[in-house]
Amino acid sequence: MKRVLKQTSLAVAAVLAAPAVWAECSPDFSGVEITATTQTGPYIASALQNAAKGWEAQTCGKVKVVEFPWSELYPKIVTTLASGDDAFDVIAFAPAWAPDFTPYLSEMPASYQEGEDWQDIAPVYRESLMVWNGKVLSQTMDGDVHTYTYRIDLFEDEANKAGFKEKYGYDLAIPATWTEYLDIAEYFQDNVDGVWGTAEAFRRGGQQFWFLFSHAAAYTSHPDFPGSMFFDPDTMDAQINNPGWVKGLEEYIRASKLAPPSALNFSFGEVNAAFAGGQVAQSIGWGDTGVIAADPEQSKVAGSVGSAVLPSAREVYNYKTGEWDTFDEVLNTPFMAFGGWQAAVPEMSGKKDAAWDFISYLSSPEVSGEATVTGGTGVNPYRISHTTNMERWASIFSEREAKEYLGAQQASVTADNVALDMRLPAYFSYTEILEIELSKALSGDVTPQEALDTVAAGWNELTDDLGREEQLAAYRASMGLN
Amino acid sequence: MTREDPVKHFFLWPAVLIVLVMAIFPLIYSLANSFMSLRLIPPRPARFVGLENYADLMVDDRFWQVVSTTSFIAFTSVTLQFVIGFAIALSLVKRVPGADFFRVSFLLPMLVAPVAVALVARQILNPTMGPLNQLTSFFGFSNLPFLTETKWALGSLIVVEIWQWTPLVILLLLAGLQSLPEDVYEAAELENASGWQQFWGITFPLMLPMSAAVYFIRVVESFKIIDTVFVMTGGGPGISTETLTLYAYQEGFKKFNLGYTSALSFMFLAVVLIISLVYLAILKPHLEKYK
Numbered sequence: 134m135k136r137v138l139k140q141t142s143l144a145v146a147a148v149l150a151a152p153a154v155w156a157e158c159s160p161d162f163s164g165v166e167i168t169a170t171t172q173t174g175p176y177i178a179s180a181l182q183n184a185a186k187g188w189e190a191q192t193c194g195k196v197k198v199v200e201f202p203w204s205e206l207y208p209k210i211v212t213t214l215a216s217g218d219d220a221f222d223v224i225a226f227a228p229a230w231a232p233d234f235t236p237y238l239s240e241m242p243a244s245y246q247e248g249e250d251w252q253d254i255a256p257v258y259r260e261s262l263m264v265w266n267g268k269v270l271s272q273t274m275d276g277d278v279h280t281y282t283y284r285i286d287l288f289e290d291e292a293n294k295a296g297f298k299e300k301y302g303y304d305l306a307i308p309a310t311w312t313e314y315l316d317i318a319e320y321f322q323d324n325v326d327g328v329w330g331t332a333e334a335f336r337r338g339g340q341q342f343w344f345l346f347s348h349a350a351a352y353t354s355h356p357d358f359p360g361s362m363f364f365d366p367d368t369m370d371a372q373i374n375n376p377g378w379v380k381g382l383e384e385y386i387r388a389s390k391l392a393p394p395s396a397l398n399f400s401f402g403e404v405n406a407a408f409a410g411g412q413v414a415q416s417i418g419w420g421d422t423g424v425i426a427a428d429p430e431q432s433k434v435a436g437s438v439g440s441a442v443l444p445s446a447r448e449v450y451n452y453k454t455g456e457w458d459t460f461d462e463v464l465n466t467p468f469m470a471f472g473g474w475q476a477a478v479p480e481m482s483g484k485k486d487a488a489w490d491f492i493s494y495l496s497s498p499e500v501s502g503e504a505t506v507t508g509g510t511g512v513n514p515y516r517i518s519h520t521t522n523m524e525r526w527a528s529i530f531s532e533r534e535a536k537e538y539l540g541a542q543q544a545s546v547t548a549d550n551v552a553l554d555m556r557l558p559a560y561f562s563y564t565e566i567l568e569i570e571l572s573k574a575l576s577g578d579v580t581p582q583e584a585l586d587t588v589a590a591g592w593n594e595l596t597d598d599l600g601r602e603e604q605l606a607a608y609r610a611s612m613g614l615n
Numbered sequence: 616m617t618r619e620d621p622v623k624h625f626f627l628w629p630a631v632l633i634v635l636v637m638a639i640f641p642l643i644y645s646l647a648n649s650f651m652s653l654r655l656i657p658p659r660p661a662r663f664v665g666l667e668n669y670a671d672l673m674v675d676d677r678f679w680q681v682v683s684t685t686s687f688i689a690f691t692s693v694t695l696q697f698v699i700g701f702a703i704a705l706s707l708v709k710r711v712p713g714a715d716f717f718r719v720s721f722l723l724p725m726l727v728a729p730v731a732v733a734l735v736a737r738q739i740l741n742p743t744m745g746p747l748n749q750l751t752s753f754f755g756f757s758n759l760p761f762l763t764e765t766k767w768a769l770g771s772l773i774v775v776e777i778w779q780w781t782p783l784v785i786l787l788l789l790a791g792l793q794s795l796p797e798d799v800y801e802a803a804e805l806e807n808a809s810g811w812q813q814f815w816g817i818t819f820p821l822m823l824p825m826s827a828a829v830y831f832i833r834v835v836e837s838f839k840i841i842d843t844v845f846v847m848t849g850g851g852p853g854i855s856t857e858t859l860t861l862y863a864y865q866e867g868f869k870k871f872n873l874g875y876t877s878a879l880s881f882m883f884l885a886v887v888l889i890i891s892l893v894y895l896a897i898l899k900p901h902l903e904k905y906k
Contacts, residue, residue, distance in 0.1 A: 204868040208655050215658050233657055338849035394748075395741050397763035397852070558657035561869040569853050576764060576852040599657060 162194030162487045171225035173200040176511030177474050180504045184495040219481040222488040228472035229560040232607040239480045241269040245493050253516045255546035261613045262472050271475035272492045276515030278545045279347045279470045282422045283415040286437040307441040309463045311384050314444040318391035321414035330391030332407040332416040337572045339400025343470040349381030350468040351446040354552035360612030363555045369605040371592040374585035377450030382581040420513040423538045427530050438534050440541040443467050467545035468552045514542045556611035566591035648877035655871035668878035685858040689837035692776035700784030708792040725782040733846035736775045765855040768848045791825035827898050838887050859883050
């Protein structure tokens with residue numbers, strides 16, 4: 134009898150509690166399991182996993198995160214999509230792969246493309262990197278733009294200020310142009326013991342080409358000819374050996390001479406170590422540098438980490454006229470290096486509603502905001518709100534550091550002339566040709582012009598091999614020109 | 616059960632099938648791919664191209680450069696491994712004080728994963744933070760470009776290869792030396808043969824078959840070098856330290872040009888096979904002489 138009473142009580146309690154449980158599932162995806170795939174963690178994968186826990190609690194659905202090593206991720210996704218398999222409901226991928234994936238992706242439901250949260254996404258992502266031929270096919274889940282980092286203590290030292298002004302004739306300050314950047318590098322290299330001028334990645338296979346792109350963007354991303362930085366958007370002829378690129382490469386090589394002696398072997402990890410180790414006065418790279426350098430456990434310069442947008446130029450090469458166009462002011466031209474991981478839902482997925490809802494949750498201001506300050510997620514700011522919530526960043530930065538870091542991030546992704554990274558089918562074939570010649574130019578085996586002429590010839594040959602019309606269509610779509 | 620008993624097929628065929636599936640099928644599959652144009656980026660349907668991939672490889676300057684680089688690294692490092700290894704094995708075979716300790720400590724490097732060795736080497740050779748350059752700077756020399764100039768980078772790779780794999784040579788040669796007959800040396804002693812004469816007259820000839828095998832195994836293994844190069848130089852500067860396997864990796868796993876990569880793998884096999892045949896042909900008369 135006692136047992137019957139107990140069971141009856143439990144049943145009544147369960148019935149009474151049921152509406153409360155249903156109310157918690159909003160929207161209700163009970164019994165729905167979606168499969169998300171990305172690279173092996175922690176970077177990006179842990180962001181998906183952390184968001185999965187919250188989404189599961191909110192919707193009663195399930196998320197299975199399947200991770201593949203970086204080298205396996207592309208073939209795994211592309212073969213799954215091309216074969217019409219519905220193995221993945223959410224794919225998180227590098228933006229350079231977008232041209233190969235977009236034919237198989239579903240469009241983001243219109244309900245997610247409105248409201249404050251939508252407007253909160255920085256325009257360069259919302260209007261360019263997430264859009265393909267006029268359709269929103271993916272959601273940015275990580276922001277990637279190159280910015281500038283410098284040592285506040287060195288820049289504000291009175292002796293340095295006086296010494297710099299005496300030598301160069303203008304005040305030591307955050308560089309507005311690449312010329313000023315190199316002057317600053319030279320000054321610290323020559324005048325401050327134990328400090329080298331700058332740090333950038335120069336190692337083949339160590340993200341080197343994105344650093345060249347950042348230099349070259351200032352001279353080749355013409356505001357009147359969007360999308361013409363890498364190729365002529367009408368003919369698909371390579372532009373990489375034009376005078377703007379040559380100037381960018383010359384300055385990149387000059388920067389390598391003003392960096393620590395080992396810099397030719399620097400990948401981005403070493404750039405961070407050099408800056409956080411107090412070896413250099415300044416550096417360029419992704420937002421990770423500022424976060425690592427501000428952490429007293431990893432850094433010798435915590436408390437003195439300043440940030441700004443990338444240096445730029447007043448003169449931009451006009452590929453149509455073959456002349457240099459001069460502007461009254463420095464043209465702010467940040468470079469969207471890599472462009473940030475994208476999340477999308479394949480057309481073949483049978484659980485598109487749940488999948489898009491999960492992506493919406495993952496990229497919501499609150500969840501993504503927490504991810505930007507959570508170590509190991511690899512998520513950098515991509516929403517305006519990521520860069521305005523000072524309270525969230527107070528745990529990492531001092532007030533001034535936070536203000537400069539977030540200001541640099543925001544100013545970069547909202548700049549009118551922000552330059553987009555190259556996204557093309559066979560992306561790695563293009564960048565490999567560049568990397569090989571870049572290494573030769575850096576080690577002085579060939580001149581910058583010779584190196585870039587070889588790259589241009591290689592790129593044109595590759596474009597013909599892959600189909601010029603197809604490549605042109607993909608390039609124009611990637612630059613938002615269709 | 617007799618030889619004609621049909622039940623033998625019941626026992627034989629599973630083994631034959633397993634060998635076919637596990638060993639032969641991947642090779643045949645890869646060989647078939649080498650006759651196809653098979654790209655994952657951008658995704659294209661596979662297309663039969665016959666010997667086109669091989670023809671492209673034959674006129675690919677980069678392929679011949681990596682063959683040359685790989686051969687240089689392999690033959691230089693293995694030759695030095697052999698010379699150093701033989702010398703150390705000779706000293707260890709003698710009853711010297713602390714021989715057991717040295718035997719164990721000399722073998723340690725080969726127990727470490729090549730990637731770990733390369734990471735340690737990269738740190739040691741770091742021009743600013745590495746102890747080697749700190750030492751050279753202390754004596755007034757400028758920072759040496761160990762990994763960023765071709766000659767230095769090749770030299771650094773060879774040194775790391777020698778450091779890691781000489782212990783294996785020592786181990787094998789030591790086993791050979793310990794199996795040599797004592798009485799031949801006793802006879803030589805009676806004839807007042809010097810140590811040098813004993814080495815060239817007895818030790819070296821008797822060790823020749825073993826030495827040839829050790830050298831051969833190490834050369835074949837050295838041709839597969841990838842992890843050390845990948846970590847230390849990434850194949851740079853340019854492609855000056857790129858090896859055959861690293862090139863295959865770049866083609867296969869970065870560019871996903873699978874048909875070309877399969878052809879590259881078989882060309883790799885051909886290169887190693889040709890070198891092996893030439894090596895054995897050169898050595899054959901000497902081996903016959905000391906049989």
